[in-house]
Amino acid sequence: xxRKVLSTSLMILLLGTxxxxxxxGASTAGDTDxxxxxxxxxxxxxxxxxxxxxxxxxxxxxxxIGVKNSHSEIPFFQKWQEKTGVPLKFTAxxxxxxxxxxxxxxxxxxxxxxxxxxxxxxFPGGPEKAINDGYxxxxxxxxxxxxxxxxxxxxxxxxxxxxxxxxxxxxxxxPFIRGDEYLRVFQGPIxxxxxxxELGLPVPETIDEWTTTLRAFKEKxxxxxxxxxxxxxxxxNDSGNGAFLGAFGVNRGFYQEDGQVKFGPAEEGFKEYxxxxxxxxxxxxxxxxxxxxxxxxxxxxxxxGATGASVGNAGGGIGKWQPLVEANDPDAVLVAAPYPxxxxxxxxxFGQLNQGxxxxxxxxxxxxxxxxxxxVRMLDYGxxxxxxxxxxxxxxxxxxxxxxDYPKFTDLLLKNPDKLAPAQAISLYARSSYNGPFVQxxxxxxxxxxxxxxxxxIDIWKNxxxxxxxxxxxxxxxxxxxxxxxxxxxxxxxxDEMTIKIILGxxxxxxxxxxxAKMKSLHLDRAIEIQTAALERxxxx
Numbered sequence: 330x331x332r333k334v335l336s337t338s339l340m341i342l343l344l345g346t347x348x349x350x351x352x353x354g355a356s357t358a359g360d361t362d363x364x365x366x367x368x369x370x371x372x373x374x375x376x377x378x379x380x381x382x383x384x385x386x387x388x389x390x391x392x393x394i395g396v397k398n399s400h401s402e403i404p405f406f407q408k409w410q411e412k413t414g415v416p417l418k419f420t421a422x423x424x425x426x427x428x429x430x431x432x433x434x435x436x437x438x439x440x441x442x443x444x445x446x447x448x449x450x451x452f453p454g455g456p457e458k459a460i461n462d463g464y465x466x467x468x469x470x471x472x473x474x475x476x477x478x479x480x481x482x483x484x485x486x487x488x489x490x491x492x493x494x495x496x497x498x499x500x501x502x503x504p505f506i507r508g509d510e511y512l513r514v515f516q517g518p519i520x521x522x523x524x525x526x527e528l529g530l531p532v533p534e535t536i537d538e539w540t541t542t543l544r545a546f547k548e549k550x551x552x553x554x555x556x557x558x559x560x561x562x563x564x565x566n567d568s569g570n571g572a573f574l575g576a577f578g579v580n581r582g583f584y585q586e587d588g589q590v591k592f593g594p595a596e597e598g599f600k601e602y603x604x605x606x607x608x609x610x611x612x613x614x615x616x617x618x619x620x621x622x623x624x625x626x627x628x629x630x631x632x633x634g635a636t637g638a639s640v641g642n643a644g645g646g647i648g649k650w651q652p653l654v655e656a657n658d659p660d661a662v663l664v665a666a667p668y669p670x671x672x673x674x675x676x677x678x679f680g681q682l683n684q685g686x687x688x689x690x691x692x693x694x695x696x697x698x699x700x701x702x703x704x705v706r707m708l709d710y711g712x713x714x715x716x717x718x719x720x721x722x723x724x725x726x727x728x729x730x731x732x733x734d735y736p737k738f739t740d741l742l743l744k745n746p747d748k749l750a751p752a753q754a755i756s757l758y759a760r761s762s763y764n765g766p767f768v769q770x771x772x773x774x775x776x777x778x779x780x781x782x783x784x785x786x787i788d789i790w791k792n793x794x795x796x797x798x799x800x801x802x803x804x805x806x807x808x809x810x811x812x813x814x815x816x817x818x819x820x821x822x823x824x825d826e827m828t829i830k831i832i833l834g835x836x837x838x839x840x841x842x843x844x845x846a847k848m849k850s851l852h853l854d855r856a857i858e859i860q861t862a863a864l865e866r867x868x869x870x
Contacts, residue, residue: 370477373706375715376414381700383707386420386434387445387692388427390763392756396749404758408724412715415707427451435464440697442704445765448501449688449802454810456501456693461807465693466701468500475705478712479503482768492686492802496866502691503708503766507683510791511771516681517790518572518666519646521637521654524550532666535673536576536605539638543614546637554616556609557636561623564825567640571679571795576669577601580679581824583860584798590861594824595848600841606832620829632657638666643783644752644762651780665786668793680793684802690764711767720767723758738776751777803863816856820848 389400400406400419410417420441422430428451434440444465448456459465472480483490493504507513525532525542528549533539546555559566571580577598583590593599609615616622616630630636632653641647647663654661668677694704710716722729722736729736738755740746745754755762761773778784805813827844830836 370473370480371475372477373475373709375412375710375713377703377706379415379703381703382416382418383443383698383700383704384420384441385417385443385445386422386441387443388424389421390756390760391424392750392753392762394424396753396757403756405723405756405760408719409710412719413707413710415703440464440695442695442698442700443708444693444695445690446693447688448691448693449804453814454807455495455804457495457497457499457804458807458810459693460495460499460501463696465501465695466698468502468694468705469498471694471701471705472500475702476503476709476712478709478716482506482712489685491867491870492684494870495804496806496863496870498870502693503711505687505690505764505766506768507685507687508768509771511787512769512774513683513685514681514787514791515644515683516567516570516642516646517640517668517786519639519641519650519663519786520666521546522662522664523658523660524637532664534667534670536573536669536671539573539669540609540614543609543638544612547613550634550637552637553635554618554630555614555636556638557616557619557622557627557630558640559622559624559627560620563821564620564829570681571668571677571793572640572681573606573669574599574602575677575679575793576671577605578678580798583800583857584679585800585864586798590800590857590864592820592848592853592857594827595845595853600838603828603831603841604838607834607838610832611834615832620833628653634658643778643786647780647783647786648752648778649750651782662782664782665789667789677793678795678798680790680795682791682793682795682799686802687764688802690760690766692766708766711765717768717770719759720765721759721761721770721773723755728755728758736772743776743779751779800860800864801867803860803867805859805863809859809862813856813859816852819851820853820856823847823851 385400387400389397389403393403397403400417400421406417406419427446431446431451446452448459448465452459456465460467483493489504489506493502494500520532520542522532524546528545530542530545531538533542543555546552558568563569568574569581574580574593579593579596579598579602581593583592585591606615610619616636618626627636627639628650631639631650634654634657639646641650643665647665651661651663654663668680670677692708694701698704711720718725718736722738723742725731725736727739728742729738731737742754742758743751745751749757752762755773755777759773760767761769762777775784778787804810823844827836827841831838831840
C-alpha cells in the first residue's frame with residue numbers, strides 16, 4: 330500500500346513538474362537548482378476569479394480550543410477565502426495529535442492541496458526528504474513565477490532567504506517570518522515582585538541570589554513549591570532554552586562553541602546544573618511534583634501562591650498568570666527576571682532566542698495539488714501589503730482601525746465583550762498571536778503586551794549570548810536522517826531519564842559520567858558529526 334501511495338505521488342509529482350517545465354522552463358523537483366528567485370513574476374489581482382476549491386490541512390490554534398470547533402467558524406479563515414477569492418475546504422488534526430495525524434494522512438496517500446506543518450522540526454529527515462519522497466513540491470519555479478510578494482521579501486532579506494531554503498537551495502514552504510528582532514525573544518524566568526519587595530530582596534541575577542530567594546519564598550511566604558515549571562512534553566520543558574542551565578555554560582541540545590558543535594547534556598556544566606537542582610529539590614525549593622507538572626498544575630500553583638517563580642512567555646506567561654495571582658492577592662505583581670548567571674555582571678550564555686524564520690506554521694503545497702499555481706497565488710497574498718495588515722491585524726473597521734499609519738486593535742480584541750482573553754480574540758480575526766504564512770509585525774506585540782511588565786520582560790530576557798552559540802536551522806541530509814533520528818531518540822530518552830533521576834535524588838550526581846558513557850555508546854559522536862556537517866553546509870548556503 331505504502332509503495333503504491335509513493336508511486337502514485339511520484340507520478341503526480343513528475344506530471345506536475347513536467348507541466349511546469351513546459352510553461353516556464355522549470356527544473357524538476359529533484360534537480361540542484363540553487364533556488365535564487367530570478368526572472369519575471371506575474372502579479373496577482375485579488376480576489377482571484379476561480380471556480381476551484383482547494384483543500385487545506387492544518388491544526389486549529391490552541392488559543393481557540395473551546396472557542397471554535399473548526400476553521401470554517403473562524404472569522405480569519407472566512408475572510409482569507411473572501412479576500413483571495415479562493416474557496417478552501419479545511420481538515421484539522423485533533424488537538425495535540427498533529428504528528429500522529431500527519432503520519433496517518435501520509436500513509437493513506439490522501440493528501441490535500443496544502444499542508445500547514447513543521448517540516449524541519451517534525452518531519453523525519455527534514456524538508457529535502459519530504460520533497461524527495463514525493464510528498465511536497467519544490468517551489469522554486471512556482472515562487473519565481475507566481476509569488477511576487479514573497480519573492481521580493483526574500484530578495485530584500487538575504488539572511489531570511491538563507492534560512493527558508495534547504496542546503497541544496499530548494500524552497501519548500503510559504504514561511505512564517507518574525508519581522509523584527511523584538512519578536513524573536515518572548516520567554517524567560519518570571520518571579521513574584523511583590524514578594525521580593527516584602528522580603529527586601531532584589532530581583533535575583535545570580536544562582537546564589539536565586540537560592541536565597543527561593544529559600545525566603547519557602548520559609549517566609551509559605552510557598553510549598555517555590556519554583557515550578559512545566560515538564561510536558563519534556564522534563565523542565567521551558568528551561569530547555571537555557572534558563573538556569575545557561576548559567577553553567579550549556580543548554581539541553583546542540584550548540585556551537587569555538588568552532589565545534591557540542592551537546593549540552595554531555596558537558597561538565599550539565600553536571601553542575603544537576604547538582605544545583607538536586608540540592609534545590611532536596612531542600613524543598615522545587616515543586617515536589619515537578620516530574621509531572623503540566624500547564625494546569627503550574628497555573629494552579631501560581632494562582633494559589635504555592636509557587637513564586639517559574640519560566641514562561643510574556644504573553645502566555647505573565648499575561649496569563651497576572652490575573653490569576655491578582656485574583657488571590659490583589660497586590661501580586663509578576664515581573665521578568667534575567668537569565669541567571671554564576672557571577673554578578675556576567676552576560677548569560679543561553680536564553681530563548683528564536684530565528685527570524687520559524688519553521689512552525691509554514692505551508693507546503695503537496696504533489697497531489699490539483700492546481701499548484703492557484704495555491705501559490707493564494708498563499709502569496711499573505712506577503713502583500715494588504716495581506717500583511719490582514720494577517721497581523723485582521724479586518725479594518727472590525728478588529729483594527731488605522732490611526733495615522735498605525736493599525737490599532739479595537740476593543741473587540743483587547744477588551745472582548747464575550748470575555749475572551751486578547752490572545753483568543755486576536756486569534757479569531759488574525760494570526761499575529763501565533764504563526765502562519767506571513768511576516769509577523771512588531772506592532773501586534775506592542776499592543777498584545779498590554780502590561781508594562783510584559784514589555785519590560787523582552788528587554789530583560791534578550792540580554793544573552795544565545796545568538797553567538799545557538800545553531801541555525803540546520804538539517805541532516807535525507808541519507809543521514811534516519812540514522813540521526815534513531816540516535817537522538819535514544820539519547821534524548823536517556824537524558825530525560827538521567828535528569829529526572831538525579832534531580833529527584835534517585836541517583837547520585839556521581840552517576841553523571843556513566844550517563845555520558847552511555848550517550849557515547851549510543852553514538853553521540855556520530856550525531857555530533859552529522860550536526861557538524863549540516864552546520865558546514867548551512868554556512869556555505
